[in-house]
Amino acid sequence: MSAAAGSGASAPVPPVVPGMPVVPGMPVMPGMTIPTLHLPPLDLATLARYAEASGDHAPVHLDAGYARALGFPGVIAHGLLVMAWLGRALTGWQDQRSLRAFSCRFVAVTLLDEALSCIGTVRALRDVGAERLAELDLRVCDQRGEVKIRGSATLVLDPKQVSACA
């Protein structure tokens, strides 16, 4: 990985194996994954804390009888809580000031005892003016691989993480 930024020469960049993790201080390349955020199995106390903190006290997130009457097997997580976890994966990787866009589609509900993973993959790099933007594909899955959220994000890369080879 001696082809890192700074040489200025046209040193060859090693091929990226899809799923290769990003490494601090090394250039970010398409196909790399950002550090995955793994959550513990969901419990009711977590939903109650989020309801208090977010102000969303909708009973479908807190009252199992109510949720079942709507046809769910039990209470379901707030969609925005799952998105907030995905946000932690982004801001855990890059400073929040670098986050330009963040969007999600809620595709399945999250139930108690499901353990979620927040996964981000670099889809593309794009230069706009002096900035290099990383376009990420995002997803949140449970322990069986069921996708709960699909999304995307755009972040400005730190100059140290920009490859010398555009």
Next chain:
Amino acid sequence: MTAGGAVQAAIDRSIIGRALPTVSATVELAALQQFARAIGETDALYFDPEVARSRGYRAVPAPPTYIVCLKHAVCPPEGLLATLGVEGGSGKLLHAEQSFEFQQPACAGDRLSFAERVADVYERKAGLLQFIVLETTVRNQDARHVAVIRHTEVLRTDA
């Protein structure tokens, strides 16, 4: 499932472009800390003003999705949709999509204004699913642009 039982009529597309009353709210440090704890955040940046300043922030920043919670606290989407003639009832309205474009993080102490309008209304599956997109422009006390929030709600007319 709802009392009336009648099939919900299509959402009136003439509400596209309608602006809703602008609301304001203050970003409180204690509320940010509570929110950060609730989402399991561990970075001291989201709790400690000194750490925030040492990293070049004006104050403790709000995690990315916090601003939509603050907006919902002063202006819940259900009430808003009802004023637009979109009646959800139990379980008929679902949060389908959420997006943010950020200019800068909101920080503790900021006074934010939320200017909201109906950005779009459309349907899928021959009208079985009706979508409404609410777009909110968020500015801070210096009239600096903070973010644009888009919230898509789906109404199941067969529910």
